[in-house]
Amino acid sequence: AQSVTQLDSHVSVSEGTPVLLRCNYSSSYSPSLFWYVQHPNKGLQLLLKYTSAATLVKGINGFEAEFKKSETSFHLTKPSAHMSDAAEYFCVVGHSGTYKYIFGTGTRLKVLA
Amino acid sequence: DTGVSQNPRHKITKRGQNVTFRCDPISEHNRLYWYRQTLGQGPEFLTYFQNEAQLEKSRLLSDRFSAERPKGSFSTLEIQRTEQGDSAMYLCASSAPGNTEAFFGQGTRLTVV
Numbered sequence: 001a002q003s004v005t006q007l008d009s010h011v012s013v014s015e016g017t018p019v020l021l022r023c024n025y026s027s028s029y030s031p032s033l034f035w036y037v038q039h040p041n042k043g044l045q046l047l048l049k050y051t052s053a054a055t056l057v058k059g060i061n062g063f064e065a066e067f068k069k070s071e072t073s074f075h076l077t078k079p080s081a082h083m084s085d086a087a088e089y090f091c092v093v094g095h096s097g098t099y100k101y102i103f104g105t106g107t108r109l110k111v112l113a
Numbered sequence: 114d115t116g117v118s119q120n121p122r123h124k125i126t127k128r129g130q131n132v133t134f135r136c137d138p139i140s141e142h143n144r145l146y147w148y149r150q151t152l153g154q155g156p157e158f159l160t161y162f163q164n165e166a167q168l169e170k171s172r173l174l175s176d177r178f179s180a181e182r183p184k185g186s187f188s189t190l191e192i193q194r195t196e197q198g199d200s201a202m203y204l205c206a207s208s209a210p211g212n213t214e215a216f217f218g219q220g221t222r223l224t225v226v
């Protein structure tokens with residue numbers, strides 16, 4: 001069975017400081033992993049995806065994530081937060097056969113001026 | 114390519130009424146998914162189509178829920194005899210053959226009063 005755990009339900013950072021959103025996964029085989037962002041009243045937008053290529057994945061808007069198999073982690077980082085990054089972030093594991101997604105419970109990122 | 118389109122965006126209905134939502138996937142995407150997202154939670158998988166065949170249904174999908182995808186194009190999700198617990202955001206996503214990445218619509222927000 002597959003599962004995803006987002007370790008923080010809320011994260012607050014000051015504008016210009018680094019962002020770290022933590023995600024651990026469980027999968028019996030090599031997973032596909034994703035980070036999606038959801039702004040209020042907007043659809044889910046893909047930030048980045050890992051599909052067994054490079055372990056350090058770069059995404060849009062300066063976000064990146066590192067796949068660490070030994071730690072079963074896929075944490076999302078950004079060197080410098082911007083006010084526009086305030087949103088809900090979801091870590092997702094994809095099922096290899098049906099490609100259905102299993103979502104984490106989300107982390108709400110707040111960026112302080 | 115206008116992305117995944119969902120209609121209506123909002124629906125308010127009285128308990129006990131039937132509702133139907135529509136999803137138009139990105140053209141040539143053979144896989145289509147329905148998810149449900151309640152307040153403060155990540156989306157949960159409901160059902161999945163490959164072309165016109167419904168291949169998997171979550172146990173979250175009670176007998177009051179039915180989904181169709183005639184001709185493998187648009188899909189409808191019907192909820193019969195709505196209950197207050199059905200109030201949620203219903204999300205549709207589609208993906209292309211051989212691609213793990215899913216594209217999401219903006220969702221239909223259902224409120225049962």
